[in-house]
Amino acid sequence: MARDILITGGAGFIGSNLALEIQRREPGAEIVIVDDFRSGSFPNLEGFRGDLVTAEVGLLDWHRLFGDRPPEMVFHLASITDTTVTDTATQMLANVEGWRRLLAFLAGKSLHLVYASSAAVYGVTSSPQNRVGDPERPANAYGFSKLQMEHLARRFSGENPKIPVAGLRYFNVYGPRESHKKKSASMIGQLACQIRSGKTPRLFVDGSQRRDFVYIADVVDATLAAALAPKGNGVFNVGSGHSRSFNEVISCLNVALGTQAKPDYFPCPYRFFQPHTEADLSATKDAFGYLPRFSLEKGVYAYRESGWLGRDCEQ
Secondary structure, eight states: OOOOEEEEESSSSHHHHHHHHHHHHTTTEEOOOEEOOSSOOOOGTTTTTSSSEEETTOOOHHHHTTTTTOEEEEEEEOOOOTTTOHHHHHHHIIIIIIIHHHHHHHOOOOOOOEEEEEEEGSSOOSSBBBTTTBBOOOOSHHHHHHHHHHHHHHHHHHOTTTEEEEEEOOOEEEEETTTGGGGGSSHHHHHHHHHHOOOOOOOTTSSEEOOOOOEHHHHHHHHHHHHHOOOEEEEEESOOOOOOEEHHHHHHHHHTTTTOOOOOOEOOOTTTTBOOBBBHHHHHHHHHOOOOEEEEEEEEHHHHTOOOOTTOOOO
């Protein structure tokens, strides 16, 4: 693995898990995290020994920070992660323009580049599976901004063919170090909080909507594999490869928490709510050998064993 590594958004959910795993695997690596703490949390970085730069990606002077020695590996995870932020300008300025500035700094250099996209680019589709190459129809400003990031990355890759650029369409990620996100945390984390707080877990409509829930350890494995793979260039799905209903999530949480919670159903207020997501992983497996290790049951159990499931549940 590279010795000089940059992680934007490294105090956030995925970023902090990634930073700590790299530090565990490569204790000699020099890791720089850039995070403005808009959606990051300092407890996520307990034990982190690298450099932490508190700055907004879109305003940072990258040349001043790195000078003539740019990082060898870049993970761009900084983003507005609240999908209910409906203002397009807010999403675009934070997610797209910050990405544009970072790409301008990285142009012509020698490095590996991985960035976070999202399954939200698929939008509300009737297809039972989401495949890279299917039409993208983002139904909210967040998904639209992620799709624009992919367009920028494609253009950058064409202009810099020696720089591998992997965009990862993360599906519904859950696991330790997400509780600070509150209403933007995974539904698994939010439902666990409701149950552990003695509240009735709440689900839209009848709870039959299905999601590709993917445990954070699998996401970290995929992100690292994308950075190291010789064919890691393009856009790839990162999920479990299976869809599970929200009712099944409640059942798994009841087993993990030793409870018998029954959900309360209410109408969905979001027209962009996706009824079914399921990652087709064939291109991901072919490009960098990604094979998820955690089923929903195994992931929820691992989440509980980590001590983070239902932790810090004040909403």
